[in-house]
Amino acid sequence: xxxxxxxxxxxxxxxxxxxxxxxxxxxxxxxxxxxxxxxxxxxxxxxxxxxxxxxxxxxxxxxxxxxxxxxxxxxxxxxxxxxxxxxxxxxxxxxxxxxxxxxxxxxxxxxxxxxxxxxxxxxxxxxxxxxxxxxxxxxxxxxxxxxxxxxxxxxxxxxxxxxxxxxxxxxxxxxxxxxxxxxxxxxxxxxxxxxxxxxxxxxxxxxxxxxxxxxxxxxxxxxxxxxxxxxxxxxxxxxxxxxxxxxxxxxxxxxxxxxxxxxxxxxxxxxxxxxxxxxxxxxxxxxxxxxxxxxxxxxxxxxxxxxxxxxxxxxxxxxxxxxxxxxxxxxx
Numbered sequence: 467x468x469x470x471x472x473x474x475x476x477x478x479x480x481x482x483x484x485x486x487x488x489x490x491x492x493x494x495x496x497x498x499x500x501x502x503x504x505x506x507x508x509x510x511x512x513x514x515x516x517x518x519x520x521x522x523x524x525x526x527x528x529x530x531x532x533x534x535x536x537x538x539x540x541x542x543x544x545x546x547x548x549x550x551x552x553x554x555x556x557x558x559x560x561x562x563x564x565x566x567x568x569x570x571x572x573x574x575x576x577x578x579x580x581x582x583x584x585x586x587x588x589x590x591x592x593x594x595x596x597x598x599x600x601x602x603x604x605x606x607x608x609x610x611x612x613x614x615x616x617x618x619x620x621x622x623x624x625x626x627x628x629x630x631x632x633x634x635x636x637x638x639x640x641x642x643x644x645x646x647x648x649x650x651x652x653x654x655x656x657x658x659x660x661x662x663x664x665x666x667x668x669x670x671x672x673x674x675x676x677x678x679x680x681x682x683x684x685x686x687x688x689x690x691x692x693x694x695x696x697x698x699x700x701x702x703x704x705x706x707x708x709x710x711x712x713x714x715x716x717x718x719x720x721x722x723x724x725x726x727x728x729x730x731x732x733x734x735x736x737x738x739x740x741x742x743x744x745x746x747x748x749x750x751x752x753x754x755x756x757x758x759x760x761x762x763x764x765x766x767x768x769x770x771x772x773x774x775x776x777x778x779x780x781x782x783x784x785x786x787x788x789x790x791x792x793x794x795x796x797x798x
Contacts, residue, residue, distance in 0.1 A: 468512070468521050469663040473505025475541070479512050482534060483524045496540040501548035502770070506541055507670035511600075511662070513538040514677035518604055519658060542678055549675075549763045556762035560743060563691070563758040567698045578772045581779075583706040588714045589790075590779060592652045595645075595720075596661045596790045597669045597775070601676070602645035603658050606631035608676035609693050615686040619745030627697070627734050627742070644723045651717025654790065664786040668774040672767045679760060687746065687753030691760025694743050697734040704728045 468484065471477030474495045481487075499506040515521065516529040528534060557563045582591060606628055613624055633639035646656040655661075679689035708724035711717070747754055778785040 467659070468524065469508070471505070472508050473499075473503070475499055475505045475537075476508040476512065479509045479534070479537065482531075483512065483521065483528060485525075496537065496544070499541070499544060501544045502667060502671065504667045504670075506544065507667045507674055510538065510541050510545065510674045510677075511670045513541075514674060514681070515659070517677070517681065518607060545671075545674065545678065549766070550759070552766055553759060553762040556758065556765075558755045558758050560691075560747065560754055560757050560761075563761040564694065564698060564739070567695065567761075577703075577706075578775060579703040579706040579710070581776065582710040583713070586710050586714070588652075588716065591710060591714055591716055591720075592654060592790050593785050594775070595649055595652050596654055596786060597665060597771075599645065599649060599654070599661055600659070600665050600669060601673045603642050603656075605641045605645065608673075608680040609689065611680035612686050612689045612693070615683050616690075616742075616746060618749055620690075620742050620749065621745075623737050623741030623745060624693075627737055630734070641723075641726075644719070644726060647719030648711075648716075648723040651720040661786070661790070664788050664790065666774060666785070666787055668767070668771040672764075672771055675763060675767055685756070685760075687750070687756030688760030688763065690742060690746055690753075691757035691762075692764045693760075694738045694757070695761045695764040697738045701728050701735065 468480055471480045495505075512521075513534060516524075516526075516534075520526055520529070557565075578594075582594065586594075609624075609631075610628055613621060613628065616624055629635075631641050633641070633643070637643065649656045676689070676692060679685045679692055704724040704727035708721050708728065711721040711724060743757060747757070775785040784790075
């Protein structure tokens with residue numbers, strides 16, 4: 467279901483998707499839009515969603531509408547430039563980019579998963595799940611776009627990992643379906659995209675990054691870097707979140723989703739680092755800085771999202787644009 471816009475860009479996109487005229491591709495609003503802001507990221511998210519499941523009542527042909535693609539390109543350039551500027555001082559080699567990720571930090575005070583594990587409340591787990599549902603209900607889909615852009619070792623390993631993500635031939639084990647079970651345990655609506663209207667820009671940016679990297683062949687190295695970051699950091703974070711679900715009595719499906727990721731992603735981490743990344747760089751060594759950029763951009767956006775959530779929660783406010791309900795009702 468389409469949502470209302472949050473500014474001139476997203477309102478123009480919504481109007482076009484509802485059958486109105488497409489917005490002009492080179493507007494002053496697009497050129498001057500905040501690259502981290504609500505308007506740009508909702509507009510991008512809506513345009514990207516045309517390549518996933520689309521929207522009820524929206525013509526599927528708009529996926530390749532030239533005017534909408536031109537708008538998307540302008541917004542992507544703005545977002546990508548901001549990402550490259552913000553990560554300009556980040557490591558340029560894979561070894562340096564992943565060195566810090568392979569060691570569990572001694573101080574976890576800034577870790578969102580550590581907060582949820584040790585002192586998080588049930589309403590915070592519900593908010594976290596509602597936020598993450600924008601990705602987890604289509605988990606692994608953005609990364610699948612890189613498969614036809616790889617070959618040899620990298621392709622074989624990527625397909626093996628994605629096969630697991632998509633349930634290894636068993637529909638009930640698809641990770642997106644497991645997350646829907648988690649949401650049901652937490653009393654959340656499991657409909658695809660249900661929480662889009664409540665998701666703030668820092669969350670939309672994390673999902674938009676995957677779509678941006680996945681839809682551009684030139685950014686295939688960065689998408690591999692993003693995917694490697696996710697697999698490397700998933701086991702410890704998932705272990706903490708499984709404990710959080712257990713401690714708060716969230717339910718067996720809620721705990722199972724993260725427990726599954728502890729085991730699966732511990733294996734995936736080794737495969738992605740040695741075979742996907744290693745295979746890609748054996749074939750195309752010139753992409754190493756792109757892989758490192760994909761990792762750095764992911765770190766940046768995850769830190770921005772964590773800061774947004776912790777700031778809201780520390781002030782006893784909802785991290786969503788409007789609260790998801792249940793538990794002590796924080797203010798919006």
